[in-house]
Amino acid sequence: MKLLREPLLHFLIIGAVLFGVYQFVDAGDAPPSDEIVVSAGQIGSIAAIFSQTWQRPPTAKELDALVDEHIRDEVLYRQGVAMGLDKDDTVIRRRIRQKMEFVADMTADVEPTDAELKAFVAEHPEWFRSEARFSFEQIYFPTGGSDRPTESLSRLLHDLNTGAVDASSVGNPLMVGTDFRDVSRSEVAKTFGEDFALGIDKLALDGWSGPVTSAYGTHLVRVTGRVDAREPPVEEVREAARREWLHTRKGVANEALYQRLRSLYVVKVEAILAGGVEERRAEVAQ
Amino acid sequence: MHITQREESMRRAPDQSTVANGHGWQRVRPLRGTLAITCLLLASPAAAQSTITDIGTMDPATVLPSKPPGYSPYAGRNFPSRVFWGDTHLHTSASMDAGAFGNRLGFEEAYRFARGEELTASGGQRVKLSRPLDFLAITDHSDNMGFFPALFAGKPEMLADPTGRRWYDLVQKGGEDGVKAALEIIDNFSRGTFPPALQFLPGSDGYRSTWDQMIAAAEKYNEPGHFTAFIGYEWTSQVPPGNNLHRVVIYRDGAEQAKQTLPFTTYPPAGSTTPEDLWKHLAAYEGKTGERVLAISHNGNLSNGWMFPTETNPATGQPLSKEYAETRTRWEPLYEVTQVKGDGEAHPYLSPTDEFAGYELWDKGNLNLSEAKKPEMLQSEYARTALQTGLQLEAKLGVNPYKFGMIGSTDSHTSLTAVEEENFFGKHSGAEPSPHRATHEFMRNGDLFLMGWQQVASGYAGVWATDNTREALWDALRRKEVYGTTGPRMLVRFFGGWDFTDADAQSRSPAFAGYGKGVPMGGDLSAAPAGKSPTFLVAALKDPLGGNLDRIQIVKGWVDAAGARQEKVYDVVWSDKRVPGTDGKLPAVGNTVDVATATWTNTIGASELIKTWTDPDFDPALRAVYYARVLEIPTPRWTAYDAVRFGVKMPDGVPMFGQERAYTSPIWYTPS
Numbered sequence: 001m002k003l004l005r006e007p008l009l010h011f012l013i014i015g016a017v018l019f020g021v022y023q024f025v026d027a028g029d030a031p032p033s034d035e036i037v038v039s040a041g042q043i044g045s046i047a048a049i050f051s052q053t054w055q056r057p058p059t060a061k062e063l064d065a066l067v068d069e070h071i072r073d074e075v076l077y078r079q080g081v082a083m084g085l086d087k088d089d090t091v092i093r094r095r096i097r098q099k100m101e102f103v104a105d106m107t108a109d110v111e112p113t114d115a116e117l118k119a120f121v122a123e124h125p126e127w128f129r130s131e132a133r134f135s136f137e138q139i140y141f142p143t144g145g146s147d148r149p150t151e152s153l154s155r156l157l158h159d160l161n162t163g164a165v166d167a168s169s170v171g172n173p174l175m176v177g178t179d180f181r182d183v184s185r186s187e188v189a190k191t192f193g194e195d196f197a198l199g200i201d202k203l204a205l206d207g208w209s210g211p212v213t214s215a216y217g218t219h220l221v222r223v224t225g226r227v228d229a230r231e232p233p234v235e236e237v238r239e240a241a242r243r244e245w246l247h248t249r250k251g252v253a254n255e256a257l258y259q260r261l262r263s264l265y266v267v268k269v270e271a272i273l274a275g276g277v278e279e280r281r282a283e284v285a286q
Numbered sequence: 287m288h289i290t291q292r293e294e295s296m297r298r299a300p301d302q303s304t305v306a307n308g309h310g311w312q313r314v315r316p317l318r319g320t321l322a323i324t325c326l327l328l329a330s331p332a333a334a335q336s337t338i339t340d341i342g343t344m345d346p347a348t349v350l351p352s353k354p355p356g357y358s359p360y361a362g363r364n365f366p367s368r369v370f371w372g373d374t375h376l377h378t379s380a381s382m383d384a385g386a387f388g389n390r391l392g393f394e395e396a397y398r399f400a401r402g403e404e405l406t407a408s409g410g411q412r413v414k415l416s417r418p419l420d421f422l423a424i425t426d427h428s429d430n431m432g433f434f435p436a437l438f439a440g441k442p443e444m445l446a447d448p449t450g451r452r453w454y455d456l457v458q459k460g461g462e463d464g465v466k467a468a469l470e471i472i473d474n475f476s477r478g479t480f481p482p483a484l485q486f487l488p489g490s491d492g493y494r495s496t497w498d499q500m501i502a503a504a505e506k507y508n509e510p511g512h513f514t515a516f517i518g519y520e521w522t523s524q525v526p527p528g529n530n531l532h533r534v535v536i537y538r539d540g541a542e543q544a545k546q547t548l549p550f551t552t553y554p555p556a557g558s559t560t561p562e563d564l565w566k567h568l569a570a571y572e573g574k575t576g577e578r579v580l581a582i583s584h585n586g587n588l589s590n591g592w593m594f595p596t597e598t599n600p601a602t603g604q605p606l607s608k609e610y611a612e613t614r615t616r617w618e619p620l621y622e623v624t625q626v627k628g629d630g631e632a633h634p635y636l637s638p639t640d641e642f643a644g645y646e647l648w649d650k651g652n653l654n655l656s657e658a659k660k661p662e663m664l665q666s667e668y669a670r671t672a673l674q675t676g677l678q679l680e681a682k683l684g685v686n687p688y689k690f691g692m693i694g695s696t697d698s699h700t701s702l703t704a705v706e707e708e709n710f711f712g713k714h715s716g717a718e719p720s721p722h723r724a725t726h727e728f729m730r731n732g733d734l735f736l737m738g739w740q741q742v743a744s745g746y747a748g749v750w751a752t753d754n755t756r757e758a759l760w761d762a763l764r765r766k767e768v769y770g771t772t773g774p775r776m777l778v779r780f781f782g783g784w785d786f787t788d789a790d791a792q793s794r795s796p797a798f799a800g801y802g803k804g805v806p807m808g809g810d811l812s813a814a815p816a817g818k819s820p821t822f823l824v825a826a827l828k829d830p831l832g833g834n835l836d837r838i839q840i841v842k843g844w845v846d847a848a849g850a851r852q853e854k855v856y857d858v859v860w861s862d863k864r865v866p867g868t869d870g871k872l873p874a875v876g877n878t879v880d881v882a883t884a885t886w887t888n889t890i891g892a893s894e895l896i897k898t899w900t901d902p903d904f905d906p907a908l909r910a911v912y913y914a915r916v917l918e919i920p921t922p923r924w925t926a927y928d929a930v931r932f933g934v935k936m937p938d939g940v941p942m943f944g945q946e947r948a949y950t951s952p953i954w955y956t957p958s
Binding site for chain 2: 049050052053054055056062065066069076077080081083085142143168173174175176177178186190191192193214215216217239240243247
């Protein structure tokens with residue numbers, strides 16, 4: 001098991017199978033023939049694709065048209081190949097490179113073990129840390145509303161906290177609402193702006209405090225509940241961890257594979273003429 | 287946002303529930319009792335034909351104003367209390383034209399970017415969104431889907447074709463040659479002369495694997511409650527010479543169902559350029575799987591009069607029929623009214639007295655500029671007029687084919703949903719930020735051309751939904767409780783009813799009165815109580831990162847007693863205590879934009895606007911449609927940011943600031 005998960009070996013096995021198949025197919029296709037056979041199997045496949053589009057089988061007439069189209073494809077394809085249009089270094093290089101990358105991607109596409117996921121999450125706690133969540137009420141005073149200078153806000157805070165003033169009787173309405181329960185920090189920031197999210201993060205639980213500024217104005221806030229950010233166990237973030245593990249692995253595996261293959265070669269890069277370098281620099285600067 | 291309370295109220299959802307129908311309460315039966323969010327029939331005559339205009343479960347005991355709730359106004363509610371932001375129309379490298387322009391970013395990169403991750407754009411620059419989006423539909427072109435990945439892989443069937451080979455070589459050279467190849471490809475495709483050998487159609491292995499990959503990527507990045515990845519595609523019907531009839535198709539369900547079908551294409555015999563055939567295909571899918579799918583049309587501005595026909599269906603040559611109207615409205619509940627290729631709300635030729643019509647227009651010709659625009663085409667291209675035409679057709683056919691809600695989306699071909707003015711990554715990878723992107727010719731066909739600076743940094747879709755899941759968002763799209771913006775994420779509420787009062791606009795949350803006494807955007811009013819005119823409760827809150835608000839307008843369209851289309855734009859509420867002049871016109875809000883530094887200040891305008899408005903010209907015998915348009919104060923356009931960041935001078939005549947805006951889905955009034 002351990003051996004099979006070794007990337008290079010995995011790569012070589014898949015590569016051998018794929019390239020073997022390609023070789024076989026290429027050899028079969030190589031001599032252009034003047035005979036085009038549309039096999040019963042191919043017709044069945046054409047019909048099946050139609051059915052998948054329309055959720056019903058094609059009529060005889062529709063099937064005829066589809067087969068005609070298939071023949072047209074084949075004729076033009078073979079003529080193009082016969083004209084040697086498939087022979088070009090750039091193309092072949094590109095094709096083979098893409099195949100190699102495809103194979104490399106396949107080698108990276110393996111399921112992580114529990115231990116690997118656990119280690120991965122432990123390695124990147126910041127990727128999977130849950131956000132802080134808040135429950136709070138807010139009283140809103142619009143920007144430019146000169147009727148509430150700072151000292152009157154602190155008086156109001158005092159009155160709110162002693163119960164002399166009811167929260168629902170002061171401030172202005174704001175479309176987003178006054179009462180928020182169990183809202184994540186990023187949602188708070190999306191709703192009120194980053195400054196506000198920073199602001200309520202610092203407030204003590206219970207009791208009215210502030211003022212806190214937002215994108216809309218000034219607020220008095222009563223934080224009624226708070227769940228701190230935490231690093232959840234792997235079980236709670238399994239899907240995300242798997243996705244990120246695969247994504248990370250793909251990048252690392254492809255690069256590692258390339259480096260190993262590259263190490264099989266002696267690479268010599270000749271100096272470029274001075275003028276050429278200048279030109280290339282100018283291009284890059286654009 | 288108020289997740290805890292909503293879940294409570296869902297658990298309490300009764301078997302028999304009550305919904306507002308604009309003038310009272312009716313008992314209706316839930317259709318899908320097994321769903322957490324019970325789907326209800328909206329009890330209005332027009333919507334009763336359809337099973338999908340659900341507005342969610344409400345308990346009248348707590349919603350009716352006569353029985354005020356306890357201290358927390360959110361307890362016991364489950365109407366949509368927050369907006370989810372997203373893009374229903376994004377292309378990746380799997381779209382042939384995107385690949386041609388140099389896009390190398392695939393599905394995974396597109397999702398990761400929308401979720402807020404920083405990455406490297408195809409052009410090599412680092413890029414990140416100011417804030418993550420809540421949902422994304424990757425909608426690559428179904429025709430030739432996967433063409434470019436296959437082309438780059440050097441597939442023999444691609445390169446055996448001489449044209450394919452030439453394009454391949456051009457694309458490999460990159461730069462201007464790559465752009466040339468892309469334009470040739472698009473032009474051939476529009477004319478129906480795309481080399482058959484290059485068509486990447488259903489039946490080929492490449493096609494199948496691309497669709498499978500798209501579905502797999504959506505499954506991988508769809509995280510209910512956090513981020514929604516819709517499965518979808520774009521059906522790219524361009525009737526020769528190039529009249530745009532494109533539709534985006536969005537699936538409600540997941541891989542299991544979507545895999546049972548293949549995207550509908552436009553090349554016969556398996557595909558078709560006629561929308562009726564797309565609708566048949568969608569019906570076949572729903573019939574087979576029992577699941578749900580919808581289509582969103584866009585870019586009527588590039589259809590040269592084909593998007594919203596008034597009498598004859600140009601696709602078939604037949605007069606518009608009741609069946610056409612029923613089928614279209616069944617499958618196409620929404621119109622994408624604003625995007626990178628132009629804003630399609632209103633045109634000055636059609637709305638000469640609207641000083642804000644004419645925003646970011648693309649009105650030179652059809653999609654490939656192969657045919658110039660003629661003025662008489664415009665009435666079948668712009669949303670405002672189409673809404674009125676829909677009323678006329680409803681009177682004639684009994685069904686309104688153009689009863690659509692409005693959203694914005696990007697139609698970006700860069701895999702990047704980056705359409706904010708100060709973070710605009712262009713229509714395609716060749717238009718990613720560079721000193722000269724604004725002054726390059728964007729497209730030319732003979733004498734007709736568009737310049738790079740004409741690209742529009744727009745738009746997004748705002749969706750009022752109860753939760754961030756495929757089901758909740760899709761249902762909101764279907765019931766049209768959505769709106770479009772040209773980029774800013776402003777909150778907009780729009781309710782219609784018969785009894786809204788000024789006090790409702792002063793309340794702490796207009797939504798309670800809105801849902802309690804009326805219908806939200808996308809809804810219907812009928813059976814006007816004697817002597818009453820419809821009242822509307824409209825509210826907007828600025829984007830926390832955006833410009834202040836200038837004004838909210840309500841746009842009314844109606845059909846007069848003689849059967850003619852009519853429209854009027856009302857200024858409903860505005861900032862800075864301005865007083866309309868003797869001509870009734872509201873003075874402009876002003877302009878704080880400093881073009882030289884690409885900055886502005888929120889010293890004018892308002893952060894929030896709210897108002898109850900009564901139609902002063904209501905005639906209960908006439909059909910009418912109302913929607914709200916919210917205008918921001920002027921802010922710098924992307925061209926101003928380009929000028930400052932690259933130190934270049936824009937040519938005279940290039941707009942350097944603009945008033946960004948939101949368009950709500952309409953509310954319709956139908957005489958009983």
